[in-house]
Amino acid sequence: MNRVDTVVLGAGHAGLAVSRLLTEAGREHVVLDRGRVAERWRSERWDSLHLLSPNWMTRLPGWWYGGPDPDDYLSAAGFVHYLERYAASFAAPVVGGTTVTRLSRDGDGYRLDTDDGGWLARDVVVATGPHGTPIVPPGLEHLNVLTANRYRNPHQPATGGVLVVGASSSALQIADELARSGREVTLAAGRHSRMPRRYRGMDSFWWLHATGRLARTIDEMPDPEVARHEPSVQLVGRNDPPAADLDLGTLQERGVRLVGRLLGAAGSTVHLDDNLADDVATSDRQLRRFLDTVDHHIACSGITREVWAPDRPRPIQVTEPPRRLDLRAEGIGTVLVAAGYRPDYPFLEVPVLAEDGRILQRQGVTPAPGLYVVGQRFQHRRDSATIDGARHDARSVVAHLLARSEEPALEGEEPAA
Numbered sequence: 001m002n003r004v005d006t007v008v009l010g011a012g013h014a015g016l017a018v019s020r021l022l023t024e025a026g027r028e029h030v031v032l033d034r035g036r037v038a039e040r041w042r043s044e045r046w047d048s049l050h051l052l053s054p055n056w057m058t059r060l061p062g063w064w065y066g067g068p069d070p071d072d073y074l075s076a077a078g079f080v081h082y083l084e085r086y087a088a089s090f091a092a093p094v095v096g097g098t099t100v101t102r103l104s105r106d107g108d109g110y111r112l113d114t115d116d117g118g119w120l121a122r123d124v125v126v127a128t129g130p131h132g133t134p135i136v137p138p139g140l141e142h143l144n145v146l147t148a149n150r151y152r153n154p155h156q157p158a159t160g161g162v163l164v165v166g167a168s169s170s171a172l173q174i175a176d177e178l179a180r181s182g183r184e185v186t187l188a189a190g191r192h193s194r195m196p197r198r199y200r201g202m203d204s205f206w207w208l209h210a211t212g213r214l215a216r217t218i219d220e221m222p223d224p225e226v227a228r229h230e231p232s233v234q235l236v237g238r239n240d241p242p243a244a245d246l247d248l249g250t251l252q253e254r255g256v257r258l259v260g261r262l263l264g265a266a267g268s269t270v271h272l273d274d275n276l277a278d279d280v281a282t283s284d285r286q287l288r289r290f291l292d293t294v295d296h297h298i299a300c301s302g303i304t305r306e307v308w309a310p311d312r313p314r315p316i317q318v319t320e321p322p323r324r325l326d327l328r329a330e331g332i333g334t335v336l337v338a339a340g341y342r343p344d345y346p347f348l349e350v351p352v353l354a355e356d357g358r359i360l361q362r363q364g365v366t367p368a369p370g371l372y373v374v375g376q377r378f379q380h381r382r383d384s385a386t387i388d389g390a391r392h393d394a395r396s397v398v399a400h401l402l403a404r405s406e407e408p409a410l411e412g413e414e415p416a417a
Helices: 013-024 039-043 076-089 169-180 204-210 224-228 248-253 276-301 390-404
Strands: 002-009 029-032 100-106 109-114 117-126 145-147 161-165 185-188 257-259 262-266 269-272 324-326 332-337 371-373
Touching: 002 013, 013 029, 013 076, 013 390, 039 076, 117 390, 161 169, 169 185, 169 248, 185 248, 204 276, 248 257, 371 390
Parallel strands: 002 029, 002 117, 117 371, 145 332, 161 185, 161 332, 185 257
Antiparallel strands: 100 109, 109 117, 262 269, 269 324
16 A cells, blocks of 8 residues: 555646645645546547637646747647646656546545555545536437547548537537538537637637636625536637637538527437527627626726727527427437536545535535545636636645645746746
8 A cells, every 4th residue: 555645636737736836845745647647638639629728828837838829729739748748847746547446534544546556645636627427418328429528520420410419619619620521510509608719809818817707706606506507618729710709600600500408309309498599699698798898898998909999799690499300300320419527526435525426615625624626617716627727726725735734835936838
């Protein structure tokens, strides 16, 4: 049985952020991962994927993008390379190819059983991210279903049309890629958040940052549960206009048929919600409110640059969609589900899970002493689950962890990568 002060679970951006801070503090630790550094970005992302946030937002403790294209968007492969260099920069103690099968209490600490031996630790930080088990609507078990984490390219789905389920950035990007390749695509969309790639000359993430929206904490939200289930924004990581904007309207113009949210299926027939027009109208109202906030911010800042003239996206118009589709009659051979994920911690035998499966926590501190979590959706700030936001939660968690053993506080600047 191996003994160590702290075990970090997950060698993605959140786990490595924690590892960097522990290394700076001289804290003995290991980072366990079922695969390699950035494994999900290697094995659960499609080939053409790019980050949604611009390169200048790819910031981690002690590291940030220092290349020539701060306003571009790293590819999935580029981000893997970025994290590999980050891990190497401080010799992160990553133990790859190690799957944790059981995490349980052991006296004042924790025991971790793996497929390659066991570990005893005083503290554990779960940094496996918000992606657990893909959500698949009921009744699809007998259909040809492909989930977004297994999709790679437009040639993968079976012959025929494709029904894409979801309205997030992943669903829209996949639907767009399929349509551009010549596939007949139907998109079953529910609640969503529309966002232009750029507004008044700047990336939307720049405005989200400048207006303080990303820094809003869960304590500031009227309903924390609603906030934690906000739909992800509809964006794509590219700058080439007009391809840079991606929403239901642009997909409709490219020949994608829009229908309402998929409720379930019976045989080859899928049943659909009739709220598509309402969901689109709600999203457009939320978009206008955000752009109003940006305009107000510009006015208060005294910005007068001509390039920043208002260029608001047009409202989206949709026709009344059908309530059901017969996939066989429609010639649809694949149902591609990109409807999000539900939390899944099959190894966790410590009573810290909420009814919906997520880990109970406040600023990353769980009810179990010495057990922490980093990288959850809206863990404390709205940007908690983003690459850029994880650094804030990592610092908070490591500061609390070190305080338990009266270690020195964290200090230091963050040099460019």
